[in-house]
Amino acid sequence: MAKPVSIEVYNPNGKYRVISTKSMPGTRWINLLIEQDCRVEICTQKKTILSVEDIIALIGDKCDGVIGQLTEDWGETLFSALSRAGGKAFSNMAVGYNNVDVNAATKYGVAVGNTPGVLTETTAELAASLSLAAARRIVEADEFMRAGLYDGWLPHLFVGNLLKGQTVGVIGAGRIGSAYARMMLTVSSYKPMVNNLLLGKEPRAWKRFSKRPMCRGPVVDEVALVEHLKENPMFRVGLDVFEDEPYMKPGLADMKNAVVVPHIASASKWTREGMATLAALNVLGKIKGYPVWSDPNRIEPFLNENAPPPAASPSIVNAKALGNTITL
Secondary structure (H helix, E strand, O other), X not given: OOOOXXXXXXXOOOOEEEEEOOOOOOOHHHXXXXXXXXXXXXXXXXXXXXXXXXXXXXXXXXOOEEEEOOOOOEOHHHHHHHHHOOOOEEEEOOOOOOOEOHHHHHHOOOEEEOOOOOOHHHHHHXXXXXXXXXXXXXXXXXXXXXXXXXXXXXXXXXXXXXXXXXXXXXXXXXXXXXXXXXHHHHHOOOEEEEOOOOOOOOOOOEXXXXXXXXXXXXXXOHHHHHHHHHHOOOOOEEEOOOOEOOEOOOOHHHOOOEEXXXXXXXXXXXXXXXXXXXXXXXXXHHHHOOOEEOXXXXXXXXXXXXXXXXXXXXXXXXXXXXOOOEEO
């Protein structure tokens, strides 16, 4: 039997029981659920990643919907448990859902939500930041200063790469990739090269792309990347996600020509609070029998704090498979 999981409860007498596997930024998402007669339970367990057993314990015998995280393994076991508890909705607090077995969810009649639209600019901003930080050796220079090693200007001190006039390659020119390209053009006179990165016939540090609608750390062959960084000191990389997250392949952390950050591309206050709101409204919409919003990237009406959100689920990825109604 699974061990009890610690929780924080809002509106304990609410008609509908909604679980959030993590505390999420802001309070609007909680208030929106409470206003619609939901009892909100937020897991406060001191674990970065909950196990399947932990989440089963959270779901319990009755649960109408769950807001989960991309670090969790949402497959047959969890959707079966959620279905047995009467649940009809799950939403990732993320645009990606490669941690979710959508077919299993559909099999059990569970709607799967995600949060596109709200992450585009903030993710592109971090990509641009990493590009500049890696090229100009910002992190190395910062560590040098903090260590008290700077005793005067030198001609060779932290010489990096000039990006002006260079070619920016964007693999996957979707919303985020296109926003990144625009930002890089704004910063300086870069030459955009979108859709393909031409570094010879097959760049050794890049794997072949699958036909997924999203890309994460596994796109990069980190072992090959580490070797390339060792052999080419002037080659620099900035990474926000990793092949075997949360772990890095041996040697990567030692590379001074790599800037690595812990999956923070969406970590702006407005974006994370918006993601929490959209995830909550995905679950609420299914519980209340609302239709699905027709354009998941047109999220402004849901994030306008001066007006009630539309009576719709912002984004349900298996809406057609479940036969859900789509609203204008």
